[in-house]
Amino acid sequence: MTVTHPSGPVPAAAAYLDHAATTPLSAAAREAFVDELSRTGNPSSLHAAGRAARRTVEEARESIAAALGARPSEVVFTAGGTEADNLAIKGLFWGRRTTDPRRLRIVVSAVEHHAVLDPAFWMAEHAGAEIVLLPVDGEGRVDLAALRAEIAEHADEIALISVMWANNEVGTLQPVQEVVQLARPHGIPVHSDAVQAVGQVPVDFAASGLDAMTVSGHKLGGPVGVGALVARRDAPLTPVLHGGGQERGVRSGTLDAPAIRAFGVAVAEAVARREERAAHLAALRDELVAGVRERVPDALLSGPEPGSGDRVAARLPGNAHFTFPGAEGDSLLYLLDSAGVQASTGSACQAGVPQPSHVLLAMGVPEQDARGALRFTLGVTSTPDDVARLLDALPPAVERARAAGLASGPTRTAVPSRAGGAA
Secondary structure, X not given: OEEOOOOOOEEOOOEEOEOOOOOOOOHHHHHHHHHHHOOOOOOOOOOHHHHHHHHHXXXXXXXXXXXXXXXXXXXXXXXXXXXXXXXXXXXXXXXXXXXOXXXXXXXXXXXXXXXXXXXXXXXXXXXXXXXXXXXXXXXXXXXXXXXXXXXXXXXXXXXXXXXXXXXXXXXXEOOHHHHHHHHHHHOOOEEEEOOOOEOOEOOOHHHHOOOEEEEEHHHOOOOOOOEEEEEOOOOOOOOOOOOOOOHHHOOOOOOOHHHHHHHHHXXXXXXXXXXXXXXXXXXXXXXXXXXXXHHOOOOEEEOOOOOOHHHHHHEOOOEEEEEOOOOOHXXXXXXXXXXXXXXXXXXXXXXXXXXOOHHHHHOOOOHHHXXXXXXXXXXXOOOHHHHHHHHHHHHHHHHHHHHHHHHHOOOOOOOOOOOOOOO
C-alpha cells in the first residue's frame, strides 16, 4: 500500500530514521499550536489581544528557561537554530570588537554545523575576522590541548569560541564545560550549538557556564521556524536584525506566538521525559548497530563506540553513523528510500555534486570512505520494526551500490563545500 505525496508515492510503512534532520511535532505541541492559531494579537501591541499574546510568549519563555536551567530574561526567541547561531557568531564578534579592536579571532571546532561555520567564514570575508579551526580526534571530539595552546598564545585576540554540544552527523558529545573552564579566566565568551542535545542528554545552561546556547524547535518535537538563543544578560551581543527592538533589542521582528507556545510545550516535554526516551533510543540504537555489523561486516561505525559507564556520555543515544567502503552514500540513500527506509548521508550537496562530509574529513576518514556515509537517527516514534526494516533492506542496497560504483569507475574528486544541508 502506498500513500500520495507531492514528490511521488511513499510506502505507507516507511521507516523514518532521519530524526536529526527533523522530528515529528508532538501531540501536545500540535494542540498548543493549533489552539493559539485561533487567536489574533501582536505581542507588541498594548490592547487586550496584544497583551494576551504577550502573556503566551512570556509563559513559554519561562517554561523554556526552567527546562534549560536558564533565566527567562536569557531566552531570546529566533526563527530557528540557524538564525540563533548567526546571532551568536556575528553578534558576539561585533560586540567584542567594538570594545576591543584586537578581538578578531573566531575559534570554532572543525566539525561544527554549517550554521556556525558559514557565518564564521562570512565574517572572515566581510568583517576582518580570523578563523581558527580546532582539530578533533578520530571520534570527532575537540582537541582541548589545541584550544589550550590557542588561548595561551592569543587570549587577548580571541573574540569568541563556539563548540557544539553534540555533533549532528556522528553524535559525538563535546567537552563543553572543559572548553568554558579554559576560556573563563580570560573573559572569552563561549557559545554552543545545543540543537541536537536538548531532549537527548542533560543540558543545563547555568551549570555549563556558557555565555550563549542555541536551541531549535523542530529537533525536539516543536514546529519548524522557531528557536532560541539562550544568552547571558551581560553577553556582548550586537543585533544582526534591526527594526522594532523586540527581544531586549537583540532580535527585532514580530514574535510568532503560536510557534513560540508550541516550542515551549515541546521543550518542557522533551526535557521532562528525557531519561525514559534516551533509554528507549539507546536500546534501539544498540540493536541497529549490532544488526548492521552482522549483516554488513565491513561497515565502519563513526564516532564513539556505544557502551556502558563513561561511554554512555560520549555519544547521543539516538545516533548511529556508518561508512560503507566501496559504496556511494547517495546511492545507498536512494536505494534504501525505494525500500521504504528514510535516512541521511550526513553530507552537504551543492549544485548536484556530492561532497564528502567535512566532519568525517576532520576526523581523519579518507575522502573515498567518507563518500560512503549514512546517518541513522532515531526519535520518539522509532520502533523495533523500523530497525528491522532497515536491517532487511541494507545488505541488498549495499551490494547494489557497490556494484554500481564498480561499473561507473572511480568517483570524481570534489573539494569539501561550506554549503549547508539538513542538520
